[in-house]
Amino acid sequence: MSPNPLFDLTGRVALVTGATKGLGRAMAMGLAKAGASLALCARDAEALASARAEAEQHGVRAETFRIDVTSPLTAEVLRDPENRRLVAERTPMGRWGQPEELQGIAVFLASRASDYVTGQIVHVDGGWTAW
Helix, strand or coil, X not given: CCCCHHHCCCCCEEEEECCCCHHHHHHXXXXXXXXXXXXXXXXXXXXXXXXXXXXXXXXCCEEEEECCCCCHHXXXXXXXXXXXXXXXXXXXXCCCCCHHHHHHHHHHHHCHHHCCCCCCCCCCCCCHHHC
16 A cells, blocks of 8 residues: 555556556556556466566455457567667657656556546656657
């Protein structure tokens, strides 16, 4: 449970796709630390079991669901070293973001702290959209 009641997600359930690695895993663990129960979705049953065990260490309930929501286009962009280099060069911070850097915004948007936030786009992109 979060020490700040505005960010406490106890009693809420978060459905997280791609929950076994990268952004999905990081956001799932951030939500678990804030007290949310989790519905963890991914393709790999073994990796789902590992993510579930990690989430449950934070004292929350976690269920797993094997699903596949991948996009061939996204996977190709991420695999191409030249695309990765170009993105890093065009980002003012000069690098790709780390999955854990999205935990804060995920918890904020899922919590009471964002109750009066409507119709906003929150850019968590290292300054990419500032250019």
